[in-house]
Amino acid sequence: MxxxxxxxxxxxxxxxxxxxxxxxxxxxxxxxxxxxxxxxxxxxxxxxxxxxxxxxxxxxxxxxxxxxxxxxxxxxxxxxxxxxxxxxxxxxxxxxxxxxxxxxxxxxxxxxxxxxxxxxxxxxxxxxxxxxxxxxxxxxxxxxxxxxxxxxxxxxxxxxxxxxxxxxARVPPRDAGGLARLPIDRVFTVTGFGTVVTGTLVSGTLRAGDRVEVQPGGLPARIRHLQVHGREVSEAAAGQRVAANLAGVDHTLLRRGQVLVHPGTLAATQWLAARVEWLPRAPWPLRHQERVRVHAGAAEVLGRVRLLEPARPWQPGESGWALIRLEEPLVAAPGDRFVLRTYSPPRTAGGGLVADVGRPWTRRAAPGRWLAAFLADEPATALTARLERAGRPRAAADLAREVGQPLSRVEAALAGAAAAGRTVPVGNGFWVAASVAERLAREVRAVLERYHRERPLEPGMSRDALVHVLQAGLPVPGAGGGGTGRVPEPEAGAALQALLEAWVARGILAVRDDRFHLPGWEPAAGAADRQRLQRIEAVYRQGGLAPPASAEEAATAAGMAPAEVLALIGLLERQGRLVRVDTGLWFTPEAIAEAWRRLRALEREHGPFTVAQARDALGVTRKWALPLLEFFDRRRWTRREGDLRRVVGGPEGPAAAGVWGHGDSNQTGTGAR
CATH class of the missing domain: 3.40.50.300 (P-loop containing nucleotide triphosphate hydrolases)
Incomplete structure (x- = not known):
């Protein structure tokens, strides 16, 4: 080393x-x-x-x-x-x-x-x-x-x-398996080579040919050559003094304090939440909003210190939790150390250990408890704390960027926490703290219980509606005060979708036709609803092979509100008393059985038949005949042969509720019209 x-x-x-x-x-x-x-x-x-x-x-x-x-x-x-x-x-x-x-x-x-x-x-x-x-x-x-x-x-x-x-011999090795971080302490040009940056590679590995970026700034570049102690190498490891010859970036855009990283791994921030020590030799007490010089890596940036705990001015020799709002971004990650010097005259007065980056913590958020947990020696404990603080599922990739560690390490730590019952994988790369998963499961069950109670005829909540309800109560990412509000898509939506699927797999929820409901729950009708169901069913029975062409028409015929009728029709469909043939078009099972018998008789008498012949045999207009034929095509009761059709199958047994189910509820025909 x-x-x-x-x-x-x-x-x-x-x-x-x-x-x-x-x-x-x-x-x-x-x-x-x-x-x-x-x-x-x-x-x-x-x-x-x-x-x-x-x-x-x-x-x-x-x-x-x-x-x-x-x-x-x-x-x-x-x-x-x-x-x-x-x-x-x-x-x-x-x-x-x-x-x-x-x-x-x-x-x-x-x-x-x-x-x-x-x-x-x-x-x-x-x-x-x-x-x-x-x-x-x-x-x-x-x-x-x-x-x-x-x-x-x-x-x-x-x-x-x-x-x-x-x-x-007593110095431990640097973290060669971590994310590559090369704080830049010199920038210059070499004739015939171009831009060169130097620094100490504090973690990770760099290789000639690597695509990299310079942060802050997000400037893309490629490593053309690498030198370690003046010797050309193909690879540089943590702990080495490195000179990197960069292609694709102008040296005038670079400066001391920037950091060379692999793309998408570490970003610059203007917020540092940290455990801060104010030295006994500090020239004066540290006051809220004190302007200071922050030295982190090779960077020096001005910033203001917001005292979190304790909230009063800190006397020399005291320490606590503070939030530093930087005037310019710099690259930092949890576990990094920094120095604080007074603004004027510049004197070394303190320093600290970064616990969190990128979030404006507030005093009312009880930050000390969380930030101390974020700095736990065991990665699984620190990551579990982050998931508990988030109060929602989070992607492992986002956690990896937040803590400045390789994704493989973060996933291994989360898996270890899961084995101990502290975290739960929810699919698609998302994880949630076990305590948060339990709370959210209680909340979603309460939401569905209320929904079933208020809408007994509905099959359940739609996926989008349930995600929306859950989102409304989740903490906003980055809200140090712990406030709640709608979490912006796409992260929250994708995370909650994954969580819903995990709950279904574990039997906490059930889903039918993309409607979520409590396990074992079935739509049920009271006495008044049963009367309305009979009225709607009677309308469709009277219609026979020419029923109402829409729910609105059925509502008019039954003398009821369209919104009310749609829920009743849905229940009749789930009970097998109506069959959806096309969008907005339902028939009774008896009418469908009668239509099939007529088409079978037509083929026996005339052979393969056209749409027009089917229409005449059914005694209806094309508006009803064609959707029925396409329904039969999907059921493989009929088969198209050019412009003709044959009867090749049919319902088994007498027409009865549940014979055909409602698996075609959102399919539309593709036959010739």
Missing amino acids: TLVIGTAGHVDHGKTTLVRALTGVDTDRLQEEKRRGISIDLGFAPFRLPSGRAAAIVDVPGHERFVHNMAAGVHGMDLVLLVVAADEGVMPQTVEHLDILQLLGVRHGLVVLTKVDLVDDPAWLDLVEDDVRASLQGTFLAQAPVVRVAPPTGHGLDRLLAALEEAA
Whole structure:
């Protein structure tokens, strides 16, 4: 595994000189840096440990005016060399750099006491080392070795290399299986190649030829060439310093702070919900809507802090939950760390851990409970919390983008949660928290119970109507306040469709002709309804082979309202007392049986027959004859042979309710008219 080693420390304490002694590379590449004799921007040098392990060194500026550049280089560090000059000891930027390292989660390092050749008094060196150790109490470097060196003479470098080798062995590997993320810290052009970006690949893998995009901006590009430590490679893995030669994007559109990602995996956001720490050394309390400088990855963006919990101003040394509204978008994902610096004058005052992105949380949403759950160490627990907070089914692909993880990992975690009874797969890639599924099932059953009670003649609710009712009570995505309202399509509609099908499969609901109802429920008529049913049925019986041509005509004949008649006709159809032959056209089973007998007699006497002959045999106009013939064609009781038809089958047994069912209820004929 390639290692990224960083420097940190006060200006003029010998960081660049130390890097040059270790690597032979002068990381001060700018003319102004050479003229002024101090580092201004990040510098980089390839390096090999005595074991042969490849590494890269990121040299950061130490001047207080360039702390923003220093913060941009820390995000990729695996191990840090905190450099303290023996002739000066701990200085302001020593402390500030240490705070930044702590806030950004660096956990491995050494302390390098430089310029020991300038100190003649051994007691003074011991005093400085004691002061350094006192300053490191409570930090990740509290137990780190302190190595005394004099780079110009080479004194102590062998001990430093040995200590580096030992520290490097304790650094865990980067996440090569995660989503590819290359925060860009340099952009330039190379004659004959074009645009080049560099950075530390913090997770995932990049390959030559990959299609990528630069966020923020969504700028598409293709990786033409890759280099790791100046060597051409076909693939770069997490933890390596990478130079990517990009085709298809102009270098003038790129800048430090953007991120190279694979398309559709990570997007920029202007909302960060986070656990925020306000340092004991912060210059003043953190107030609601405080304007700050946010350093995340290689980016620096202005933003305002909205205090969530506690809601009062935070004194130095306090921490809590906050929402940061950024003035420009940046790429971030749950689990990322960031630094907060005051707006003016710029001073490092705090930092935090991202728990959620892209949502404007409010205080009334009790965010602390949810955000803490989102940061659970176990992915299954964190994802279950997100599903519980959503209050609705969500696509695994959307969750993967939200948490900045590969879809395969998210699906595996959700499956693990399902095995423990915490989540439920609902099909089509959607998942729902088990507790949410139970609540929604209770709600949908209550809706259907009310619907059956109020409309006893209806077969059930249509799919669209039931989805609409469910949508109306779901939380709006991104509503931190927990309000409800119609969830925009297509995500909610597709999710609820999948949930309905899952309920049917589990027997929680039943469906018939795309109408949803409670299991075991059947339309039923009261005494008054039974009288109306008899009136409608009588109209169709009287019509015989020429019944009402529409529900409206039937309503007029029965002296009833059309809407009322349509529900009654539907019940008669489900009971087998009417048969739908075409859209809006019903016959009694007896009339259909009579029509079939007449057509069979016609064929026996004359052979195959035309529509006109059938019409005359039935004694009706073409308006009734043709739909009947097409109904018989679909039932395969008749067969078309050009312009003629033959009788090839028919109803078995006497005409009776239920003989033909109503499977043709939404079919229309295709025969010649």
